[in-house]
Amino acid sequence: METVQRPLINKQKISLKGKIKRYFLTLLRLTDQPMVKVYRGFGNDKRLTIYGHVFRQSALPRKKYRDINLVNLLAVLRLFLVQPYPHAMVRVRFGKQLVQVQTDVDGYFQLDLPLTQPLSPGWHPVQAQLVSQTMTPETVLAEGEGQVLIPHPTRxxxxxxxxxxxxxxxxxxxxxxxxxxxxxxxxxxxxxxxxxxxxxxxxxxxxxxxxxxxxxxxxxxxxxxxxxxxxxxxxxxxxxxxxxxxxxxxxxxxxxxxxxxxxxxxxxxxxxxxxxxxxxxxxxxxxxxxxxxxxxxxxxxxxxxxxxxxxxxxxxxxxxxxxxxxxxxxxxxxxxxxxxxxxxxxxxxxxxxxxxx
Missing domain, CATH: 3.40.50 (Rossmann fold)
Incomplete structure (x- = not known):
């Protein structure tokens, strides 16, 4: 049910400067590949609220939790070394519905998606893609998956x-x-x-x-x-x-x-x-x-x-x-x-x- 992010790695040759940068990013468990992060959204029988971020640079998921002060310090600091992707074009897909939305200056996007018919209570998948605005033909630079919740009609x-x-x-x-x-x-x-x-x-x-x-x-x-x-x-x-x-x-x-x-x-x-x-x-x-x-x-x-x-x-x-x-x-x-x-x-x-x- 968690967010899935898939950077589409650029396989072009990297300069020496780029290799050095990539080395230090790897040490800090950061990636400079574009990343789409779709957070948990929510909705009712008429519409969904879907939101997320697009990053130029972001932290890779933490896999080990060793309780060492220096390790914990670096793990948190890298969360604040993110670089958002402003004014990026994001294509959001929910079922057969496809909508484009642009990120703000912080790389954040949010949209209200009208529903053509009510959904059953529970979690439903949603996909988002970062689409190049300069390349021809159109190129998908990164993609992510998330979930939206339709709550049960509880009290x-x-x-x-x-x-x-x-x-x-x-x-x-x-x-x-x-x-x-x-x-x-x-x-x-x-x-x-x-x-x-x-x-x-x-x-x-x-x-x-x-x-x-x-x-x-x-x-x-x-x-x-x-x-x-x-x-x-x-x-x-x-x-x-x-x-x-x-x-x-x-x-x-x-x-x-x-x-x-x-x-x-x-x-x-x-x-x-x-x-x-x-x-x-x-x-x-x-x-x-x-x-x-x-x-x-x-x-x-x-x-x-x-x-x-x-x-x-x-x-x-x-x-x-x-x-x-x-x-x-x-x-x-x-x-x-x-x-x-x-x-x-x-x-x-x-x-x-x-x-x-």
Missing amino acids: FICLSDIDDTFLVSHSATIAKRLLVLLTENAHSRRPFDGVVAHYQLLAEADSGISASNPFFYVSSSEWNLYDYILEFSRKNGLPDGIYRLSPLKRLSQLLKTGKGKHLTKVDRIVQIINMYPNQQFILLGDDSQQDPIIYESIVQRFPNQIRCVYIRQVHAEHKARTESLMAKIEAIGVASCYFAHSADARQHSVDIGLVAT
């Missing part, structure tokens, strides 16, 4: 932040965040105690037989960390889901990692809620950054579509502000839980009838 959809919501990240302190990010890896890092069990219960809450509630993970973490987060989630047994991350950052912007813009995260959440007007949402976040403010504004905008808001307490300085926002959420008639331990959030889910004991 609930879960929408969760990532950093300090289920992944211990120290987002409120940049020095601590960088230390953890640069010295550990997707296998050595740990989720908060009890959070996986809680999420697994929410995935099955009132979902019916042979179905589960879909999870959307919307974060200020950058697309650079997509594979890193995906591997962490898989390794720790978190519910499979869709990831909506923040724009790419370069190595020079590493100190700003995890600091996405407030409005872009709101926009991503609103897009998801609008896609599924007949389902209710369970929102999960933490108080280290803007989640309480964002979720309160979402509840104000969609009071009938939000079933419950969970906020993890990780930053003592934000406690008074968060309690005030949670009181506003409750006043609107939406259940909320401000908790320090996942066991308390799980018990709250039992108390309000979301999950069974």
Whole structure:
């Protein structure tokens, strides 16, 4: 179900300078071959949202997870050495439908594809190709494959932040965040105690037989960390889901990692809620950054579509502000839980009838 990327290797002769560059790229496990990356998309019975990146230079997938600080450091740094392919022409194929879209300055592409007929619930394949705009005849430079999810018509959809919501990240302190990010890896890092069990219960809450509630993970973490987060989630047994991350950052912007813009995260959440007007949402976040403010504004905008808001307490300085926002959420008639331990959030889910004991 994961993204498949196939660079179409250029077999022309390489200059000495090119060979030296290729040697150092190989040492860093980078490739300078064009690459198309298709992320997990999503849709309903009328349309699909498909998105991805095209890169001139990108990191090769990590295969071994040795918990050595220097190895972990290099493995993360190379994720920020990507070079996007701006204004590239991408041909997206879904079934018999074929659409062309151009990447933006960050090599990112996104399109809404109308459906000619409803699809069955589950994952469906999608292909994308990078097409040369200068070569004749038309040449495919790279291709990638991904998946789009049509959720089952369950009652609930879960929408969760990532950093300090289920992944211990120290987002409120940049020095601590960088230390953890640069010295550990997707296998050595740990989720908060009890959070996986809680999420697994929410995935099955009132979902019916042979179905589960879909999870959307919307974060200020950058697309650079997509594979890193995906591997962490898989390794720790978190519910499979869709990831909506923040724009790419370069190595020079590493100190700003995890600091996405407030409005872009709101926009991503609103897009998801609008896609599924007949389902209710369970929102999960933490108080280290803007989640309480964002979720309160979402509840104000969609009071009938939000079933419950969970906020993890990780930053003592934000406690008074968060309690005030949670009181506003409750006043609107939406259940909320401000908790320090996942066991308390799980018990709250039992108390309000979301999950069974």
